[in-house]
Amino acid sequence: MSDPDDTTLREAxxxxxIYAITGQIPRGRLASYGQIAAIEGRCTPRMVGYxxxxxxxxxxxxxxxINSRGTVSDRRHGGGTNRQRRLLESEGVVFDRAGRVDFHIFGWAGPDWEWLEVNGFYPAPVPGQAGRKLT
DNA sequence: CTTTTGACGCGTA
DNA sequence: CTACGCGCCAAAA
Incomplete structure (x- = not known):
């Protein structure tokens, strides 16, 4: 039952x-695998990693x-994590001594309401910002 | 059709 | 804090 007028990503x-949602994350902001999964609606955090x-x-x-602990996840096949961290730092993201970032500062609040609506997604909570008041 | 391949998250000890 | 266990499953070959 595919509606040709359905321009959402419902049938994608x-x-x-997952790529569409990820593409909405602004420079210098971060989302967790679980957050993306929650927005996608039918997949698991692990699927986002895949x-x-x-x-x-x-x-x-x-x-x-990145992962919900605020660190860059390790790859099965060596490096890459270092490159990811450098890319983020070049966007202004700051890692603490333990190599972690603060979601309260760099966490992404998710796509704007209209984007979710137009593309057929549903809002989801943000790590470290549960109950954060929308302005 | 079957097999292989992976960048998670959470609870528990 | 670390170390497990366990559920998770779409895509490409």
């Missing part, structure tokens, strides 16, 4: 939906997705 593949590992040459700001 899970990975494409999708990030498969971005390839797509123009997606994959570096802005």
């Amino acid at each position: 593949s899970v990975y494409e939906r 999708a990030m590992a498969a971005v390839g040459q797509r123009e997606v700001p994959w570096q802005r997705v």
Whole structure:
């Protein structure tokens, strides 16, 4: 039942939906795998990790997705984590001595209301900002 | 069709 | 704080 007038990403593949959401993260802000998954609505945080590992040459700001502990996740096959951290630091993200970032400062509040509505997604809570009042 | 391949999160000890 | 265990599953080959 695919409606040709449906311009949302409802019928898109899970990975494409994940990439679309990730593409909304602004420079210098961060989202967790779980946060993206919650917005996507039907996948698990782990799926988001799988999708990030498969971005390839797509123009997606994959570096802005980190784990819920606020650290850059390790790869199965060596390096890459260091490159991710450098990319983030070049966007202004600050890591503490333990290599962690503060979601209260750099956390992304999620796509704006209209984007979610137009693309057929649903709002989701933000790590470290649960109950944060919307302004 | 089957097999392989991975950048998570949370609870518990 | 660390170290497990365990559920999670779409894509590409």
